Structure formats: C-alpha cells, structure tokens
Amino acid sequence: MHTAHAPAVVTTAHAAPAPVEPLLDDVSIAVLAPGHPGVRPGWELASLPGGLRMLSVRADGVPVEIRLSVPLGDAAGYWHPEGGWRRTLVADWEGLSQVSLVSGPAVGCLYEHSGATLLAFAAADPVPEATVRFGVSEENDTHVVHLSLPAASEPHRLLLVPRAPSVAAALRPLRSWFAAAHPPMPVPDAARLPVYSTWYAFNQDVTAEAVEAQAGPAAELGCGVLILDDGWQRFGNGRGYAGCGDWEPDPAKFPDLAGHVARVRDRGLRYLLWVAPLLLGPEADRHDHWASAAPAPATVPGASVLDPRRPDVRRHVVDLCVSLVREYGVDGLKLDFLDEAAVYAGDGAGDVGRAMTVLLTEVRRALEAVRPELLLELRQPYVGPGMTPFGNMLRSYDCPADATANRVRTLDTSLLAVGGAVHSDMVMWSRSAPVETVARQLIGSLHAVPQISVRLDGAPPEHLAAVRFWLGRWHLHREVLLDGDVEPGRPDELYPLVVAARGDECLVSVHGDRVVELDFAAYRRFHLVNGSDRDRLMVEVTGGGGRVAARVHGPDGRMMNDPLSHLPEGPHSLAVPRGGLVSLVLTEGPR
Incomplete structure (x- = not known):
C-alpha cells in the first residue's frame, strides 16, 4: 500500500x-x-x-x-x-x-x-x-x-x-x-542457465534430503542453478511471514545447511538462498530489537517492514546478506519483497528510492567482495532500469501454472531489461497432466531463462522427456532467444506471435491461430514452436521459397515423419503437433 x-x-x-x-x-x-x-x-x-x-x-x-x-x-x-x-x-x-x-x-x-x-x-x-x-x-x-x-x-x-x-x-x-x-551488474553465465526452484514443488515443506533428491535430476535435465526458496529458515511455515527476521536455518529441516549446499554444488549446480531482508515478523527472536525500525505493516500477511531510510537498518541488511553468503557457501541470494519498502513512500520522511539505492549499492559491493561471480535475483516490479545495477537475474511475477502469464510478463520485463537475464516464473504442472501441458508450460517461458519447480524424482517419464527436450532446445537456441532481436507484437494482444532473430536464424513461437511469415530472403533457418491448441501451423512463404530440410519434433522431443522438401512462395499448412517444433533449413533457392 x-x-x-x-x-x-x-x-x-x-x-x-x-x-x-x-x-x-x-x-x-x-x-x-x-x-x-x-x-x-x-x-x-x-x-x-x-x-x-x-x-x-x-x-x-x-x-x-x-x-x-x-x-x-x-x-x-x-x-x-x-x-x-x-x-x-x-x-x-x-x-x-x-x-x-x-x-x-x-x-x-x-x-x-x-x-x-x-x-x-x-x-x-x-x-x-x-x-x-x-x-x-x-x-x-x-x-x-x-x-x-x-x-x-x-x-x-x-x-x-x-x-x-x-x-x-x-x-x-x-x-x-x-x-x-546506469551500468548494469555483471551477468555471469550461471545467471543465463535454467533454474530449479523449490517453491512450487515444496512450498515451505522443504528439507535438505528432499532438495538433494531433486538436484541430480535437475542438473541432468539441463538446469545450472538451484534456488532454495522460503521454508529453510526457523519459523518458516504456514505460508505467512510472521516468523521472518532471524534468518537462521530450521535445524529440523536443514541441520547442516553449509554441508547441504556443498553437496548440491557437487552435483554441478550453483546455489541461491531466498531471503526477504526487509520483513520483520512478531515470532522472530529479533522482533523486539527491531520493532521500532519497522513501524509500517507489510502488504504480505504477518509482517512489518524495516525502514531502509534508517542507517542502522541498512547496516543490518548488508551484514545479514554477507553472513548468509559467507557462512553457508551459497553463490548468491534471491532478494524477495523489496517492493515492500514502498509502504513508506510519500510519508514526508525521505525518498524511499534514494535510500534503497544506497542500501543496494552497499549490498552488492559487500557481496561481490565475498563472491566475485555473484548471483542476485530480483522480481517484478523491481526489475526496471534503475534496479539492474543491483541484480542480474530478473524474474517475472508469480503466475503458477499460467503459461500465458509467464510469456506476457517475461516479455514485458524484456522490453525494458537492461543487462540482467530475464527469468520466467517457475513453471509447474500436475503429475496427471498430458505431455502437451508440460510442453506448453516450458514454451511459455521460452523467451526468457526458464525456471522449473516440480518434484522431478517422481515425475512420469514422458514429463521428464519433455523437460529434457525443451531445455535442450533452449540451450541450443539461447543466443537467439536472449540476445537476438525480439519482436513480440502488440501488448494488448498478449504477444501471440513472438519472433526472435539473430544472424541467419529466426525462431518464432506461435501461441494462437496466426500466420507466420517465412522470409527465406532474410533468414536461412527457421524454428517454429507450436504453443497453440492446433496440430498445425499456418505459414506464408516469401523471399522466393525453395527446397528445405525439415525436422519435426513432438512435445516430448520424439521425431515425427515429415516428407516436406519444397516450400514455394505462398500460404501453407505445416503438420506440427501442439507442444511441438519444426525446424526448416533452406538448402536450395527457388526453382
């Protein structure tokens, strides 16, 4: 508020x-x-x-x-x-x-x-x-x-x-x-790798053993980072924030957090720890000490907000962040609920943004002294140009199981993203979902760095096949998706046809009944992603057309029969299953 x-x-x-x-x-x-x-x-x-x-x-x-x-x-x-x-x-x-x-x-x-x-x-x-x-x-x-x-x-x-x-x-x-x-924070390659997050998979019911059971499969499927979300800390239960403020591991869940982090990193994953450093709850042991510094209630249940305009609060937050990274050996932090500082906006006691700039500058400087390849995740709405000096992983709002929202919000963020890697919200789905649903969730996060949050150790084989395929495709086309020229179209249409191009390669994700222009005079290679509810894609060939090599994959990556060898100019219907992909390479110009 x-x-x-x-x-x-x-x-x-x-x-x-x-x-x-x-x-x-x-x-x-x-x-x-x-x-x-x-x-x-x-x-x-x-x-x-x-x-x-x-x-x-x-x-x-x-x-x-x-x-x-x-x-x-x-x-x-x-x-x-x-x-x-x-x-x-x-x-x-x-x-x-x-x-x-x-x-x-x-x-x-x-x-x-x-x-x-x-x-x-x-x-x-x-x-x-x-x-x-x-x-x-x-x-x-x-x-x-x-x-x-x-x-x-x-x-x-x-x-x-x-x-x-x-x-x-x-x-x-x-x-x-x-x-x-506003020179952005350096972006290590790890900030541009798919993430496994514990949040939707476990919420606050998370333990070291359960997380380690996901780490191996996550790395094998293509993830490079793991985020331990809310629930690792004492009083981290009940989906509220009344216990925030101490930021000490729950001994029943994580009896040796540093050892746990080391075991996950040994599986090839970087490790981030969730923290909401401005929240203070009445259950925390430190509540009485800091209560006078947090006079305003948060918009999230159960907590109040530390006022970042106070120098003692800023020193506390910096010391907290440094101690978490140093003591537990993590590669960085997921900084949550920084937008709660806005509860103090307009109260006449000083500009909140100026205070947050000072705070976050000190946080970054202190953490980089401990961890030069530092990873810091920020989240909408605090991912604008003024925040990118303070974070290199820019995540969309929470949108559980909503592939459309993930697509729209990541593209909205990308329109203004400066430097940092834009990340999707964690994708999730039901164990009973058809494989097309799994593909749709991953396709919704395709134009950002995907984050996933399901229990991989018990997922059906066909679901794992879809995750392996789509994360593999994402790795293959990462430079086009993250560094290419992106044209998503009109915002009010929710970006139903998203074009990303780099060099002679063009990737188009289709999320409605739209016609895709294939201009072979501009690009030699096209990758068409079927995020629609139809088992075909409509294309309009321009630039002369010609002979092509076509490869069609289903939603789980299986190769499909496709005799296509010639695409003349004009409209065509391509048989591509929903949740699937067709790659077209021009091998010979028009006859």
Missing part, C-alpha cells in the same frame, strides 16, 4: 489549466509548478544519439507536473510496467500509477492498431517517487499523461522516442540509454 496521495482531480480536465505547446510528432506539452503560481517552469528539447530526444524541465527546486497529450487517432492500447492485464485504453479518471525505484519506473508507450507508437517516454531518473496519471481525455479526444515529479535541484529529464513501428522498437533505444546511464 502506498501512502503517497494522488492529485485530487476527477479527470485530467479538472486539473488547473496550463498553456499547451507542440513537442514531438503529434505530442503536445504543458508544464506547471502546482502550488507555486509564481514559478514558471521552462523546458527545452535536445536530440540524442540513436534518435532519442531529451526533454529538460527547469522548475527552480519546486515540484513539477509535466503533461503530455496526443490526439487519439487509431490508438489501440497503452503499455506501462505496472499495466498487468490492463493494456488497452483506460479513461483518464482511472489511469494512475505510483512509481519509484522498487515499484516500477515512470515509462509509458501509446500505440495504434498497426502496432506503431504514438508516444513513448521514460523518466531519465528512475529513482524518485512520482505519480503518473494517464488515459483517454473524454473532453478533449486525446490520450494524456500527467507526470508529477518531486522538487529537485537539477532539471527534470524525460526521454522521448519519435514514432516507431512497434512498442519493442520504441523501447530499444531507451534500454541502450539506460544501460549507459
């Missing part, structure tokens, strides 16, 4: 008037200093490399409101990091975000039905607490964004992207700018 108060207006039309001026393309701007009628903010627009524009607003050290307005035209949707499932157009009386370092950056992109953008912007400083109002102005037939920023000694800066063919294309130059302005 945020304590910051939004401007008391019903719609943006009820806001105080301000003169409007042309800004960029069809975007207009108005700037004012609410509550300071004698201040007249000035602004200027400059060009940057890569086609970006930098808007600088001078407001003499008082809060400022920047208003952007765009004619509706053929607008289809508005994407922003906190959008969730609301990615079409909303009215300006309901579009509202409170943003900060740990609750998502001030970024937005308005786009039309063609996919082309009408407005794309980002606050250059991703740290301060700010308010963003947005939506359709019914009175003016426009889409508006009102960005309220706190007082600052330096000019406020807003990055703008001229009209681009897609949301992904518009956000690429923003990523490049942020990567230079």
Whole structure:
C-alpha cells in the first residue's frame, strides 16, 4: 500500500489549466509548478544519439507536473510496467500509477492498431517517487499523461522516442540509454542457465534430503542453478511471514545447511538462498530489537517492514546478506519483497528510492567482495532500469501454472531489461497432466531463462522427456532467444506471435491461430514452436521459397515423419503437433 496521495482531480480536465505547446510528432506539452503560481517552469528539447530526444524541465527546486497529450487517432492500447492485464485504453479518471525505484519506473508507450507508437517516454531518473496519471481525455479526444515529479535541484529529464513501428522498437533505444546511464551488474553465465526452484514443488515443506533428491535430476535435465526458496529458515511455515527476521536455518529441516549446499554444488549446480531482508515478523527472536525500525505493516500477511531510510537498518541488511553468503557457501541470494519498502513512500520522511539505492549499492559491493561471480535475483516490479545495477537475474511475477502469464510478463520485463537475464516464473504442472501441458508450460517461458519447480524424482517419464527436450532446445537456441532481436507484437494482444532473430536464424513461437511469415530472403533457418491448441501451423512463404530440410519434433522431443522438401512462395499448412517444433533449413533457392 502506498501512502503517497494522488492529485485530487476527477479527470485530467479538472486539473488547473496550463498553456499547451507542440513537442514531438503529434505530442503536445504543458508544464506547471502546482502550488507555486509564481514559478514558471521552462523546458527545452535536445536530440540524442540513436534518435532519442531529451526533454529538460527547469522548475527552480519546486515540484513539477509535466503533461503530455496526443490526439487519439487509431490508438489501440497503452503499455506501462505496472499495466498487468490492463493494456488497452483506460479513461483518464482511472489511469494512475505510483512509481519509484522498487515499484516500477515512470515509462509509458501509446500505440495504434498497426502496432506503431504514438508516444513513448521514460523518466531519465528512475529513482524518485512520482505519480503518473494517464488515459483517454473524454473532453478533449486525446490520450494524456500527467507526470508529477518531486522538487529537485537539477532539471527534470524525460526521454522521448519519435514514432516507431512497434512498442519493442520504441523501447530499444531507451534500454541502450539506460544501460549507459546506469551500468548494469555483471551477468555471469550461471545467471543465463535454467533454474530449479523449490517453491512450487515444496512450498515451505522443504528439507535438505528432499532438495538433494531433486538436484541430480535437475542438473541432468539441463538446469545450472538451484534456488532454495522460503521454508529453510526457523519459523518458516504456514505460508505467512510472521516468523521472518532471524534468518537462521530450521535445524529440523536443514541441520547442516553449509554441508547441504556443498553437496548440491557437487552435483554441478550453483546455489541461491531466498531471503526477504526487509520483513520483520512478531515470532522472530529479533522482533523486539527491531520493532521500532519497522513501524509500517507489510502488504504480505504477518509482517512489518524495516525502514531502509534508517542507517542502522541498512547496516543490518548488508551484514545479514554477507553472513548468509559467507557462512553457508551459497553463490548468491534471491532478494524477495523489496517492493515492500514502498509502504513508506510519500510519508514526508525521505525518498524511499534514494535510500534503497544506497542500501543496494552497499549490498552488492559487500557481496561481490565475498563472491566475485555473484548471483542476485530480483522480481517484478523491481526489475526496471534503475534496479539492474543491483541484480542480474530478473524474474517475472508469480503466475503458477499460467503459461500465458509467464510469456506476457517475461516479455514485458524484456522490453525494458537492461543487462540482467530475464527469468520466467517457475513453471509447474500436475503429475496427471498430458505431455502437451508440460510442453506448453516450458514454451511459455521460452523467451526468457526458464525456471522449473516440480518434484522431478517422481515425475512420469514422458514429463521428464519433455523437460529434457525443451531445455535442450533452449540451450541450443539461447543466443537467439536472449540476445537476438525480439519482436513480440502488440501488448494488448498478449504477444501471440513472438519472433526472435539473430544472424541467419529466426525462431518464432506461435501461441494462437496466426500466420507466420517465412522470409527465406532474410533468414536461412527457421524454428517454429507450436504453443497453440492446433496440430498445425499456418505459414506464408516469401523471399522466393525453395527446397528445405525439415525436422519435426513432438512435445516430448520424439521425431515425427515429415516428407516436406519444397516450400514455394505462398500460404501453407505445416503438420506440427501442439507442444511441438519444426525446424526448416533452406538448402536450395527457388526453382
């Protein structure tokens, strides 16, 4: 829960008037200093490399409101990091975000039905607490964004992207700018390897013996990292957080945590330990000592939140993280619930984002001194450009068994990810599920680093075959999936056709009844992933077509018969089972 108060207006039309001026393309701007009628903010627009524009607003050290307005035209949707499932157009009386370092950056992109953008912007400083109002102005037939920023000694800066063919294309130059302005944390190769997590497989009912039984199969199937999630610590039970604060192993579950970690690492897996360093519960032995430093209740049940603006809290969190890594020999930490710090936003006692920047800088510096190849996992919403100096594994929100949400959330994160490897939420499924379901879950995580969380030692053989196949394919195409040019399409359509390309290779995952363009003049090799509910894929061959070598796999990796040898230009239906894959290699140009 945020304590910051939004401007008391019903719609943006009820806001105080301000003169409007042309800004960029069809975007207009108005700037004012609410509550300071004698201040007249000035602004200027400059060009940057890569086609970006930098808007600088001078407001003499008082809060400022920047208003952007765009004619509706053929607008289809508005994407922003906190959008969730609301990615079409909303009215300006309901579009509202409170943003900060740990609750998502001030970024937005308005786009039309063609996919082309009408407005794309980002606050250059991703740290301060700010308010963003947005939506359709019914009175003016426009889409508006009102960005309220706190007082600052330096000019406020807003990055703008001229009209681009897609949301992904518009956000690429923003990523490049942020990567230079906020150098990301180094990303060891281990951060780019599939992960086995204990959370959905065990929840808090986890033991050293049970985890070690999963480690061998996980490594054999293609995982490179194991995360021990919630439940390892004393009082870690009941799915609540009333026991958080001591961060000591439960002796009944992990009598020798350091020895357990060493045994798992001997199986070839890096090891991360879950911790929520800002949570404090009444059951913890340390509760009374720290209670005065945690006056606000958390949004999760049973705990309160340590205030990161206090120096003693920051020293405590740094010491805690260092002691966990050093004492138990882990390769890094899964830092959970950092967004809970936002409960203090807007209370007048200091900017939470500034304090979290200081805290996380100290955490990273201290941990890298202990573990140079450090792994730190962060989670939506705190995976924006301002956070990537502090984490190199950027995971999507929890979405158990929801392949669609995993696809959408990982792609949303990737649109702004700077440096760090984007990770899926842990995929899970029922033991009784058909093998196509297992494949669908893995396909939903394909355009990120997959995380899995099922009990592998008792999984049906056909499920293990599907995991082995799809993680094997992911390893084979990792550079295309993680480092290639990705075009996922319109956000409001939930990315039903995702294209990743690098060099002469193109991988397309299909999640609906869409036609895939096969341009053999642009790419020699295509890999088509069938994430739909049909046992075929529709393609349109361009670029001349020609003779191809085709290889079809079922959802568990079994080879399927496919006599396909010639693909002329035009539409075709390819027999590919749901949950399966077809690879096409051009061997000879058009006849």
